[in-house]
Amino acid sequence: MKGIRSYALVTGAYWGFTLTDGALRMLVVLHFYKLGYGDITIAFLFLFYEFFGIVTNLLGGWIASRSGLKTTLYGGLALQIFALLMLGLLQPSWARILSVAYVMAAQALSGIAKDLTKMSAKSAIKLVVPDDTENTLFKWVSRLTGSKNALKGAGFFVGSVLLSTLGFIGALIAMAAGLSLVLLGTVVALPPEIGRSKKKVKFTALFSKSAAINWLSAARLFLFGARDVWFVVGLPVFLSELGWTFAGVGAFIALWFIGYGIIQAFVPDILRSVGREKVDGPAAQHWAFILLIVPVGLVIALRAGLNPSVALMVGLAAFGALFAINSAIHSYLVLAYTDEDSVAINVGFYYMANAGGRLLGTLLSGLIFQWAGFQGCLWGSAAMVFLAAVLSIKLPRGNPVQLGVAVEAAE
Numbered sequence: 001m002k003g004i005r006s007y008a009l010v011t012g013a014y015w016g017f018t019l020t021d022g023a024l025r026m027l028v029v030l031h032f033y034k035l036g037y038g039d040i041t042i043a044f045l046f047l048f049y050e051f052f053g054i055v056t057n058l059l060g061g062w063i064a065s066r067s068g069l070k071t072t073l074y075g076g077l078a079l080q081i082f083a084l085l086m087l088g089l090l091q092p093s094w095a096r097i098l099s100v101a102y103v104m105a106a107q108a109l110s111g112i113a114k115d116l117t118k119m120s121a122k123s124a125i126k127l128v129v130p131d132d133t134e135n136t137l138f139k140w141v142s143r144l145t146g147s148k149n150a151l152k153g154a155g156f157f158v159g160s161v162l163l164s165t166l167g168f169i170g171a172l173i174a175m176a177a178g179l180s181l182v183l184l185g186t187v188v189a190l191p192p193e194i195g196r197s198k199k200k201v202k203f204t205a206l207f208s209k210s211a212a213i214n215w216l217s218a219a220r221l222f223l224f225g226a227r228d229v230w231f232v233v234g235l236p237v238f239l240s241e242l243g244w245t246f247a248g249v250g251a252f253i254a255l256w257f258i259g260y261g262i263i264q265a266f267v268p269d270i271l272r273s274v275g276r277e278k279v280d281g282p283a284a285q286h287w288a289f290i291l292l293i294v295p296v297g298l299v300i301a302l303r304a305g306l307n308p309s310v311a312l313m314v315g316l317a318a319f320g321a322l323f324a325i326n327s328a329i330h331s332y333l334v335l336a337y338t339d340e341d342s343v344a345i346n347v348g349f350y351y352m353a354n355a356g357g358r359l360l361g362t363l364l365s366g367l368i369f370q371w372a373g374f375q376g377c378l379w380g381s382a383a384m385v386f387l388a389a390v391l392s393i394k395l396p397r398g399n400p401v402q403l404g405v406a407v408e409a410a411e
Contacts, residue, residue: 010187011144013073014121016182017080018148020175021114022155022257023162024084028103030160030235030246031168041100043233043366048108051360053355056115057348076116078181083109084176088169091358103370112310115355121148122331125348138279138332139268145267145331146324153257160250212281212337212396213346217353219284219391220330224354226295226384227323228361229368230377238374242308264324271325281395284329288389295382299375326388333395357384 025046060072086106090099121144122313202369231253239249242343263270271279302308321396361384368376 010073010121011147012194013077013182013186014117014144014148015151016179017077017117018081018151019158020084020179021110022152022254023159023171023175024087024110024155024227026156026159026236026250026253027168027171028107028325029233030163030249032103033237034109034246034392035241036052037096038370040366041372042237043362046107046175046232046362047101047359049111049114050106050355050359051111052108053111053115054352054359056112057119057350058350060116060119060348070120071256072116073120074183074187076113076118076120077179077186079109079113079116079182081176081179083113084172084179084357088172088176090168091336097129110354119348119351122351138328141331141335142267142328145294145328146261146267149264149324150258150261153254153259153261155254156257157250157254160247160254164247179265182241189345210337210346211394213334213350215391215394216284216330216333216337217350219288219395220350221353221357222384222388223288223323223326223330224357225361225364226291226357226381226388228358229364229380229384230295230374231365232362233365234369234377236376237369238308239312256320259317260324263321264328267325267328270285280397281327281333281392281396282334284326284395285389285392287322287326287329288385288392292318292382292385292389294319295378295385299378299382302375309339359409360384371402 032045037045057176065106083106086109087103090102094102122141159171162174166174236249236253239252240246244252268279271283293317297318298311301311301315334350342371364380365377368380372379
């Protein structure tokens, strides 16, 4: 299926979902921190979100291969609306243990919804790019992923503003209403066969037999664990301890994601400008080792007594730029290593590892911050970046994008 109109519809739905996803994360963190919940408890609120993302990516690719990406896309949007309304029924009079269990259940549905929607959009791009145009594929992957992250950052800001103006319940209802409009606007003539495999996909195909996909997925797990180990709990709580307001924390993290998304959208141009004209396995290894410098450098800066707010702004800017390059390279390679008929299966497997990394990072974010503070979270990030770099050594040199003149032609 090569219909750009259909891909645009999928992408638009993904954008709408991403805005509510980022807002919901900020709502939950700030609302429960305000209620006096501890760091580990807040981290646990997201565990089912990440765990069920792992299961969803694994099974979602198989379901999409059999029934089409349209099914998984609509299912993801509908589940997110239900999860938002479910959270809106939370009562402050409930016992704390009941509230935590209830939020974890709602977050589980939200995690399923997020990864169904993501897998649908990321798989669709392989199906609309003409064959033998790897430069265009890399460019489109970067644009999609970059725009998504920019909107997620905007969602963080929206979430903090909605919490300040409408309150927790009002914010959830407003987001559910907005996403319902997105779903209604998306239920148009998407071809039912989009993403459906031409041959019957067996359940055993869930686990990729490609060594390249397996090594890339393992590297992806630790790459995203390295981000979330200090982003999920450590960073917003640390900024709050420094005296930042909820709106200030939300705005700062939102701007980081927006900037990170903008950079990610233009990674092909950035790589070409610095003379890195091949994007393959060794490129993933190279940029991961460069990323390792940032969390280590931040620890040194904080221990040297530099202003923590200033150090974080500089360090986050560097981390965002380098993380964007790493993520864009990974997102291209997973599509370069697969074919159209197995794209949903392989992308689902790959994003299962992505969700596993987020789960690991989320859990460790609360635990490490509780035991070793924010600097401990940074050391945890450095360790996981190192593992991602080492695993990238096993990625093949094949399927490189040769940047340069061909990219200009793709414009």
